Amino acid sequence: xxxxxxxxxxxxxxxxxxxxxxxxxxxxxxxxxxxxxxxxxxxxxxxxxxxxxxxxxxxxxxxxxxxxxxxxxxxxxxxxxxxxxxxxxxxxxxxxxxxxxxxxxxxxxxxxxxxxxxxxxxxxxxxxxxxxxxxxxxxxxxxxxxxxxxxxxxxxxxxxxxxxxxxxxxxxxxxxxxxxxxxxxxxxxxxxxxxxxxxxxxxxxxxxxxxxxxxxxxxxxxxxxxxxxxxxxxxxxxxxxxxxxxxxxxxxxxxxxxxxxxxxxxxxxxxxxxxxxxxxxxxxxxxxxxxxxxxxxxxxxxxxxxxxxxxxxxxxxxxxxxxxxxxxxxxxxxxxxxxxxxxxxxxxxxxxxxxxxxxxxxxxxxxxxxxxxxxxxxxxxxxxxxxxxxxxxxxxxxxxxxxxxxxxxxxxxxxxxxxx
Ligand code: AMP
Ligand code: GLY
Numbered sequence: 001x002x003x004x005x006x007x008x009x010x011x012x013x014x015x016x017x018x019x020x021x022x023x024x025x026x027x028x029x030x031x032x033x034x035x036x037x038x039x040x041x042x043x044x045x046x047x048x049x050x051x052x053x054x055x056x057x058x059x060x061x062x063x064x065x066x067x068x069x070x071x072x073x074x075x076x077x078x079x080x081x082x083x084x085x086x087x088x089x090x091x092x093x094x095x096x097x098x099x100x101x102x103x104x105x106x107x108x109x110x111x112x113x114x115x116x117x118x119x120x121x122x123x124x125x126x127x128x129x130x131x132x133x134x135x136x137x138x139x140x141x142x143x144x145x146x147x148x149x150x151x152x153x154x155x156x157x158x159x160x161x162x163x164x165x166x167x168x169x170x171x172x173x174x175x176x177x178x179x180x181x182x183x184x185x186x187x188x189x190x191x192x193x194x195x196x197x198x199x200x201x202x203x204x205x206x207x208x209x210x211x212x213x214x215x216x217x218x219x220x221x222x223x224x225x226x227x228x229x230x231x232x233x234x235x236x237x238x239x240x241x242x243x244x245x246x247x248x249x250x251x252x253x254x255x256x257x258x259x260x261x262x263x264x265x266x267x268x269x270x271x272x273x274x275x276x277x278x279x280x281x282x283x284x285x286x287x288x289x290x291x292x293x294x295x296x297x298x299x300x301x302x303x304x305x306x307x308x309x310x311x312x313x314x315x316x317x318x319x320x321x322x323x324x325x326x327x328x329x330x331x332x333x334x335x336x337x338x339x340x341x342x343x344x345x346x347x348x349x350x351x352x353x354x355x356x357x358x359x360x361x362x363x364x365x366x367x368x369x370x371x372x373x374x375x376x377x378x379x380x381x382x383x384x385x386x387x388x389x390x391x392x393x394x395x396x397x398x399x400x401x402x403x404x405x406x407x408x409x410x411x412x413x414x415x416x417x418x419x420x
Pocket of ligand 2: 209224225283286287288289290
């Protein structure tokens with residue numbers, strides 16, 4: 001069969017890599033992909049907002065299945081559009097994608113179904129928000145309602161900082177803002193919890209801990225993710241049961257009351273406070289770099305798992321995992337997450353010869369004249385799998401030394417909580 005993957009990041013290269021290992025798949029197209037997917041698939045540059053053109057390409061090239069990686073096309077309703085034209089799609093529909101597209105949608109669902117989350121208030125104007133802050137405890141969390149690519153969340157240490165956040169959001173820094181969210185700050189440790197769904201049932205799809213801050217020691221600005229490790233050091237059977245019973249199941253019940261059957265990956269961003277889970281946010285996709293970290297542990301053919309979901313047969317599909325520990329380091333362009341130079345050559349990639357249990361996934365890269373250039377903030381992902389995190393790290397560092405790229409940087413302390 002022929003498969004199309006929407007997206008261009010490390011997550012999509014990882015999905016592409018593991019789908020390319022399936023003997024059921026004869027050809028993969030990536031829309032638009034990157035220099036890594038270019039080696040194993042055909043990259044197609046197409047406007048992802050023009051659903052009609054995409055549909056035409058899918059029909060003209062007889063593509064049998066579309067896998068959607070990032071949130072934007074999901075929130076825009078690409079699944080609904082393609083399904084209306086009888087195309088097999090893996091990814092949730094537009095209403096379900098509100099779990100990520102609108103933080104207020106999710107908070108209201110939490111309230112209605114008693115899902116543990118930070119206490120919150122929804123404000124529709126500047127004056128009331130600022131008035132509320134007068135009697136608040138700090139730090140406090142202020143969030144824009146819209147999709148804001150991981151930005152749009154402020155942790156404000158005092159009233160003045162919080163006022164700036166409120167003003168920036170209502171001034172339209174993240175697009176038109178009718179509402180914002182003010183939230184209690186939760187003290188705990190974060191964990192990414194993944195499930196995969198076919199509309200009728202779901203299965204666990206691993207846990208990870210992402211390092212979102214740009215500087216070592218989890219300091220500095222928030223990024224899309226500087227690295228991750230899997231499994232999370234926090235997960236245990238009791239916690240897993242609580243997450244499913246208190247968070248995932250009530251969410252699915254809430255969606256079903258809206259007539260929605262959830263199909264696709266679901267990513268619960270949790271704060272764990274003394275072995276109790278609190279929902280911080282939902283994402284309606286795999287995490288990036290969590291996907292690159294988790295997929296190498298999957299022993300089952302990814303194509304079988306995705307097809308089982310599309311056919312509502314996940315119940316009959318075994319999903320097997322390796323017990324190994326997985327670690328991922330993200331290499332970013334100098335300057336990220338602020339401005340950075342584009343089109344910087346990455347010369348040494350051909351010096352890296354990956355061994356078993358080592359992976360290199362591209363993100364913001366592009367080919368030109370047989371050379372590879374960095375064109376994005378997050379550029380490459382080095383993954384190592386091993387019996388322990390510390391030897392996984394050694395194998396990554398060994399490859400990073402061979403890369404020796406002056407155009408970028410990485411955090412050397414990924415996984416510091418699980419590596420002595
Ligand atoms: P979000 O985009 O909602 O995941 O928020 C981005 C980051 O802000 C999260 O990964 C957390 O590190 C932090 N954060 C968000 N909400 C809270 C909260 N209520 N308490 C503490 N930290 C939070
Ligand atoms: N790594 C965080 C995310 O994918 O949203």
